[in-house]
Amino acid sequence: MSFLSPFLLWGVLAASIPIVIHLLNRRRHRTVQWAAMEFLLKATRESRGKKKLKYLIILTCRALAIVALVFAIARPLVGGFLGWSGGKVDTVILVLDRSASMEQQSPGSRESKRASAIASVRKSLSELNSPRLVLIDSASGKAQDVPSPDALEELSSTSATDTKASIPTLISTAIDYVLDHSPGRTEIWVASDLQESDWSPEEGRWAAIRAGLNDLPQKTTLRILSLASAPKDNISIRVLASRRTEDELVLDLELTRTDSDGPAAIPITYSVNGTRSADKVTVNGQTYQFQKRLPLGTREGRGHGFVSLPADTNLRDNVSYFAYGEDSPSKTYLVSEGGEAPEWLELAAAPPGFDRSEATRVSPNSAHDIDWSSATLIIWQAALPDGPVAEEFMRYIESGGAAILLPPLGESDTNFAGLSWGEQSTAPQGQYFIISEWDQADGPLRNGLEGTQIPVPKLKAIKRREILGEATSLALWDDEKPFLVRKVIGDGSAIFIATLPDYTWSNLADADALLPIVQRMIEQGDNRFGSAFAAITGSRKSMAADGETRRRLDTHAKSTSSNAPYEAGVWQLGDRLLATNRPKSEDQWQILTTAKLNSVLEGVPYKLFEDAGESESLAREIWRAFLIAMLVFLITEAILCLQPKLKNTKS
Amino acid sequence: MKYDFLDPEALSRLGAIPLEARQAMTGNVAGRHRSPHRGSSVEFAEYRKYVQGDDTRRLDWKAYARSDRYYIKEFEADTNLRAYFVLDASGSMGFSAADDARIQFARKLAATLSYLIIDQGDAAGLSVCQEKIHVEIPPTRRPAHLNHMFEVLANTEPTGETGLVEALHTIAEKVAQRALVIILSDLFCDTNALGDALQHLRYRKHDVAVFHMLDKQEIAFDFERPHRFVDMEDKTSIVAEPTLVADEYREAMKEFMATVKGKCHDIHADYHLITTDQDYEEIVHDFLTSRLTKKGKA
Numbered sequence: 050m051s052f053l054s055p056f057l058l059w060g061v062l063a064a065s066i067p068i069v070i071h072l073l074n075r076r077r078h079r080t081v082q083w084a085a086m087e088f089l090l091k092a093t094r095e096s097r098g099k100k101k102l103k104y105l106i107i108l109t110c111r112a113l114a115i116v117a118l119v120f121a122i123a124r125p126l127v128g129g130f131l132g133w134s135g136g137k138v139d140t141v142i143l144v145l146d147r148s149a150s151m152e153q154q155s156p157g158s159r160e161s162k163r164a165s166a167i168a169s170v171r172k173s174l175s176e177l178n179s180p181r182l183v184l185i186d187s188a189s190g191k192a193q194d195v196p197s198p199d200a201l202e203e204l205s206s207t208s209a210t211d212t213k214a215s216i217p218t219l220i221s222t223a224i225d226y227v228l229d230h231s232p233g234r235t236e237i238w239v240a241s242d243l244q245e246s247d248w249s250p251e252e253g254r255w256a257a258i259r260a261g262l263n264d265l266p267q268k269t270t271l272r273i274l275s276l277a278s279a280p281k282d283n284i285s286i287r288v289l290a291s292r293r294t295e296d297e298l299v300l301d302l303e304l305t306r307t308d309s310d311g312p313a314a315i316p317i318t319y320s321v322n323g324t325r326s327a328d329k330v331t332v333n334g335q336t337y338q339f340q341k342r343l344p345l346g347t348r349e350g351r352g353h354g355f356v357s358l359p360a361d362t363n364l365r366d367n368v369s370y371f372a373y374g375e376d377s378p379s380k381t382y383l384v385s386e387g388g389e390a391p392e393w394l395e396l397a398a399a400p401p402g403f404d405r406s407e408a409t410r411v412s413p414n415s416a417h418d419i420d421w422s423s424a425t426l427i428i429w430q431a432a433l434p435d436g437p438v439a440e441e442f443m444r445y446i447e448s449g450g451a452a453i454l455l456p457p458l459g460e461s462d463t464n465f466a467g468l469s470w471g472e473q474s475t476a477p478q479g480q481y482f483i484i485s486e487w488d489q490a491d492g493p494l495r496n497g498l499e500g501t502q503i504p505v506p507k508l509k510a511i512k513r514r515e516i517l518g519e520a521t522s523l524a525l526w527d528d529e530k531p532f533l534v535r536k537v538i539g540d541g542s543a544i545f546i547a548t549l550p551d552y553t554w555s556n557l558a559d560a561d562a563l564l565p566i567v568q569r570m571i572e573q574g575d576n577r578f579g580s581a582f583a584a585i586t587g588s589r590k591s592m593a594a595d596g597e598t599r600r601r602l603d604t605h606a607k608s609t610s611s612n613a614p615y616e617a618g619v620w621q622l623g624d625r626l627l628a629t630n631r632p633k634s635e636d637q638w639q640i641l642t643t644a645k646l647n648s649v650l651e652g653v654p655y656k657l658f659e660d661a662g663e664s665e666s667l668a669r670e671i672w673r674a675f676l677i678a679m680l681v682f683l684i685t686e687a688i689l690c691l692q693p694k695l696k697n698t699k700s
Numbered sequence: 701m702k703y704d705f706l707d708p709e710a711l712s713r714l715g716a717i718p719l720e721a722r723q724a725m726t727g728n729v730a731g732r733h734r735s736p737h738r739g740s741s742v743e744f745a746e747y748r749k750y751v752q753g754d755d756t757r758r759l760d761w762k763a764y765a766r767s768d769r770y771y772i773k774e775f776e777a778d779t780n781l782r783a784y785f786v787l788d789a790s791g792s793m794g795f796s797a798a799d800d801a802r803i804q805f806a807r808k809l810a811a812t813l814s815y816l817i818i819d820q821g822d823a824a825g826l827s828v829c830q831e832k833i834h835v836e837i838p839p840t841r842r843p844a845h846l847n848h849m850f851e852v853l854a855n856t857e858p859t860g861e862t863g864l865v866e867a868l869h870t871i872a873e874k875v876a877q878r879a880l881v882i883i884l885s886d887l888f889c890d891t892n893a894l895g896d897a898l899q900h901l902r903y904r905k906h907d908v909a910v911f912h913m914l915d916k917q918e919i920a921f922d923f924e925r926p927h928r929f930v931d932m933e934d935k936t937s938i939v940a941e942p943t944l945v946a947d948e949y950r951e952a953m954k955e956f957m958a959t960v961k962g963k964c965h966d967i968h969a970d971y972h973l974i975t976t977d978q979d980y981e982e983i984v985h986d987f988l989t990s991r992l993t994k995k996g997k998a
Contacts, residue, residue: 075926078939083929084792084802084888085918086936088956092948093940100944 052123060119067111107689114682121675126177139233140181142223143170143195145207146241147187147615148214149586149631150638152365153242153280161363162276163209166240167201169274174198181232185222187214187247188587188615192226210615211365211631212587214247217254220271224261227269236270243277243641246634248649250641255649262653271655277640283307284315285366285636286358288628289338290576291583293352293373294405298343300371302356305636309335319343321354323604350375351582351626353619355605366636368605370619370628372582379425379571381408384416386431386458393550393558394428394455397567406571421445425574426567427452430549432461439465447539451574453567454545456514456554464518466536468545471515481509482548482555484532487524492535493544493566494524503565510548510555520545533566541577544570586617586629597623703850705807710981711815717988718820719813721781721880721907747771781822781880782839784871785810787853788885789828790862791933795886797917800976806884807853808980809911813882814849816988818842826852829867830860839879861933862889868897872904880907887912887960895963902967909970909987912960916975919957921949 052058083089151163158165174182175198182195188210201207216239223237241247262271289301298321306313314329321343330339345352353372361367381398385391391410398408411419413431416438424445429452434442443466446452454465461470476482484505487494494503505524513526520534526547534545546566550558557563584590592614593599601608603619613620619628641649646657750759750770760773787810793803800808814824818841825839826849835852837845864885871881881901887894887910901908923942930937957973964971970991974983 075939075941078926078928080928080930080937082795082932084795084886084915084932085953086929086931086933086938087888088949088952089929089938089940089945091952092945093938095948096945100947104941104944 052120052125054123057119057123060122061116063119064112064115066115067108071108103689107686110682110686110689114679114686117675117679117682121672121679125671125675138177138180138236140183140235141174141177142183142185142192142226142232142235142237143201144216144219144223144237144239144241145184145186146214146216146239146244146247147207147210147212148242148244148247149209149211149365149617149635150244150247150363151214151242151276152209152363153278153283154362155276156278156281161209162242162278163207163240164202166274166276167207170238170240171198171201183226183232185219185226187216187219188212188612190215190218190222192222205609205611208609208612209365210586210612211617211629211635212615213585213632213635214241214244216241216248217252217258220258221254221261224258224265227265227267231267234268236272238272238274240274241276243273243275243646244635244637245639245641245645246632246637248641248646250645250649259650259653262650271650271653273646273655273657275657275659277659279640280307280362280638283362283366284358285363286317286356286369287366287633287636288356288369288371288583288630291371291373291628292575292578293345293375296345296347298345298352298354298373300341300343300356302339302341302369304330304332304337304339306332306335307638316359318357319354320357320603320605321345322348322352323354353582353602353626353628355603355619355628357605365617366631368617369630370603370605370617372619372626372628374578374582374626378405378407379575380420380423381406381426381428381567381571382419382424383408383410383428384413384419384431385410385428386413388458388549389551389553389558390430390455390549393563394430394567397550397563398426398428398571400564417441421450424450425577426450426571428455428567429453430455430457432457432459433463433465433469435463435465439463443538446541446543449540449574449577451541451570451577452543453570454543455549456547466518466538466543468516468518468520468534468536471517473512473514475512476510481511482513482526482528482532483510484508484524485527485529487533492523492533493569494533494562495569504561508555508557508562510557512554513548516545516547542573582626582628584627584629585632587615588629591620591627591629593622597625602626703811703854705804705811705853706815706850707808707812707981710984711812714812714816714981714984714988715819717816717985717992719781719783719817719822719880719988720991746774748774781817782875782877783814783817783822783824783880783882784839784875785814785824785826786864786867786871786881786883786885787826787828787856788862788864788883788887789830789834789856789858790864790888791858791860791931792862792886792888793913794858794932795915795918796976797915798977801858802886802913802915802976803856803858805913805974805976805980806911807856809984810882810884811850811853812980812984813987815846816984818846824849827867827871828852828856829863830858831863833863833867833870858932864889865893865897868894869900872897872900872906875904875906878905878907880909882909882911884911884913886914891956891959891963894960895966898963898967898969902969907970908964908967910960910964910972911983911987912957912964912971912973914957914973914975916977919950919953919975921946921953 147163152161154160155162155165174180179198182198183192184195184206185192186206189206193206195201195204220237220239227235262269284304284306287303289303291298291300304315312331312333314331316327316329318325318327319341351372351374355368355370358367383391383394383398395408395410399406416434421441427442427445427450456470463469487505489496489502494505496502516531516534520536522531522534524533526532532547536543548555548557550563599613600621601613601618602621606618608616608618617630747760747763748771750772754772758772760771763771787806789803793806795802810826817824821841823839823841826835826837827833828835837849837852898908921942926939926941928937928939961971961973972983972987
């Protein structure tokens with residue numbers, strides 16, 4: 050509970066008036082000569098207990114009546130959010146999470162968590178005699194003065210976005226604001242759904258934030274308005290990748306639903322260059338990935354579109370946008386020391402009949418001739434690169450490129466991406482190295498979309514090299530040494546395979562594993578080109594560069610110019626065609642637990658208020674309750690005082 | 701009049717009602733009151749057989765004629781009444797809330813009754829007791845004696861603790877002849893000891909009349925604000941909140957009055973509870989008339 054006029058609480062001291070009057074009365078007694086003293090002494094001895102208690106209750110009722118009156122005049126507020134330590138606030142800094150997940154509807158309400166938070170904050174502020182309001186929204190990350198709480202709902206900087214939020218950054222901004230502007234007694238209100246990806250509890254800068262909050266020169270209270278309710282009845286759709294193959298558009302799509310009870314047929318609308326089509330997808334389980342091929346006909350050049358779902362409890366994740374460019378052949382560079390292996394690798398990279406695929410052999414010494422920008426896949430079967438070539442190779446992977454690294458025939462002492470080749474070993478006579486287990490859900494050995502397994506068990510190796518370093522093992526030999534590991538570097542990844550498609554090493558060449566591995570890596574590398582047309586909403590890539598103007602191309606929704614950079618859609622930015630979508634983390638529902646919140650704010654006094662969406666205001670005045678309490682105290686006092694008089698009259 | 705506790709008009713009005721003894725008295729002169737002895741009054745008492753030595757003049761010859769036996773006809777003797785006023789003059793008798801102090805009321809009663817008693821030819825005496833018997837005036841019939849009594853009454857001021865019980869025991873022992881003992885007191889003493897003292901008086905065949913004198917405020921205890929109450933006898937004091945103790949006080953006072961009344965009833969004493977706001981003439985009137993009706997019942 051807090052008070053709008055806390056200075057009036059000094060009036061509570063008036064509660065002592067009845068006690069003081071009582072004590073003065075006792076001191077200002079008259080003296081009488083009394084004859085029947087014996088009876089008076091007896092009566093005094095006997096009157097202790099019940100009557101004294103009654104007298105104390107009367108006195109307490111009088112004192113409490115005064116306290117209740119003072120409390121009522123001081124205009125008390127309840128609602129949990131403001132807690133007991135309220136009082137006059139000069140400035141409220143509202144840190145507003147505008148991330149896409151905040152568009153989830155509040156439980157029991159049809160408005161989004163963001164709208165609910167804004168409405169609650171607005172009402173609370175008006176009940177706090179409207180202190181100065183500074184808004185720091187998660188999309189722009191900038192502090193701005195808000196002239197009136199009533200304007201909150203109208204501001205474009207409080208409207209919905211498809212961005213993510215970085216709460217540590219926002220709180221840091223709030224701290225900087227307090228330091229720079231000395232806004233008097235300040236409260237920092239953080240309205241967020243406590244999505245773990247937005248709070249980044251593992252980030253090292255929380256220590257600096259904690260220190261910053263504790264070292265603020267002015268009294269500053271941190272209050273967190275939590276809207277952390279798990280979503281219900283929500284399905285989201287996401288375009289994982291889009292690419293053009295000749296006359297078809299291939300979309301890799303992912304559906305995620307919050308309720309995974311039984312199969313559900315989900316209608317999906319596809320819009321490609323303004324042409325709409327629809328079908329239904331039956332989903333089992335929580336997440337479902339599938340591929341959709343849409344005919345493009347004879348249309349050439351670039352294009353765009355979106356996929357959408359019917360409305361549910363979060364409208365923001367019911368649509369995902371895509372854009373695509375010209376069809377271009379996939380180019381694989383094969384860096385090899387020679388021998389039998391490159392033959393097989395080249396065949397796997399550009400099999401006969403795959404006109405769009407071409408493979409170019411390069412010797413390790415001329416690796417610097419590789420056109421990294423046009424490469425779809427780099428297959429490196431040689432000693433690991435070093436020097437400028439290694440740096441170029443690394444940059445290529447970081448930008449989304451794909452790479453397959455195979456053991457060199459000779460020695461290799463170098464290290465690439467934290468991995469290196471170990472000792473070469475040979476299987477005992479008459480025995481083979483075989484694969485005991487592999488990841489069937491992820492990586493290049495994953496099952497096909499229809500669940501078909503890659504025949505990995507058919508692989509038999511005589512020779513292998515150990516893979517040293519930390520990486521994700523996607524397949525293991527039967528002695529639990531890695532056969533295939535993956536290292537994610539930036540937007541791309543590199544895989545290390547422990548044997549060669551060479552009959553002196555293994556049957557990898559004719560087993561049915563090499564082709565899917567290479568083709569899947571090409572597909573992954575291809576996405577690098579598709580991703581040129583895709584960006585995360587709010588990222589630097591999604592922003593208009595100098596001289597670029599922004600124009601929305603899709604027909605799914607309209608944007609206001611001020612909020613457009615933070616909204617998902619298909620945009621023409623100068624010459625660029627860009628589909629922006631919400632970050633994947635916004636579809637993940639890990640909520641920051643109270644323990645983690647305590648951990649990130651350890652040593653910082655803060656108040657957490659969990660808004661269940663039932664109350665419109667975070668605080669409401671309850672002076673009436675105190676007036677009623679005062680009346681109750683006065684009536685009780687009157688009843689207790691009246692009783693003995695009635696008795697006297699009777700006697 | 702010289703004494704403010706005497707009202708001649710009241711005395712003249714009350715003079716018409718005689719004070720009767722409720723039992724036989726053993727006075728030393730002839731009077732209007734019955735005597736336990738047979739005497740020469742006109743009131744027939746009984747017949748008894750003649751025994752040797754009896755005065756033959758008292759033989760009832762008519763009875764002898766009827767029964768051929770000698771009977772002596774006896775008549776009741778009439779004698780005078782000796783009244784002892786026992787005035788409690790302890791400190792508590794000085795209590796006064798709004799009306800006269802209790803001692804002044806007692807003076808009025810004692811003076812009026814003693815005047816009436818001597819006026820009808822009986823004897824009146826006075827004992828004033830404080831911690832001990834302070835003044836003792838033996839009863840006489842002489843009107844001049846009244847002056848002495850009034851002088852003592854006028855000069856008696858309440859002080860000290862009460863010695864009423866001891867005084868009553870003393871009177872019971874000292875007064876050999878039957879007498880009317882009139883006690884004027886608030887009776888603020890140990891009720892058991894008081895009961896014993898009254899029994900003692902009764903045992904000595906005295907007719908006992910008790911004027912239990914209380915103040916209206918002592919019974920009602922209608923204070924509203926806290927007061928410091930100072931004991932009028934031993935000067936101890938206590939600050940009390942009347943609203944807290946009034947009920948218990950009234951209960952204790954009620955119990956005290958009932959106990960005293962019971963003790964008086966046990967010895968057939970003539971008990972009168974009076975409050976000092978009452979009209980003393982009316983009290984005396986009621987006292988005299990009630991004794992007329994109760995005559996011989998005691």
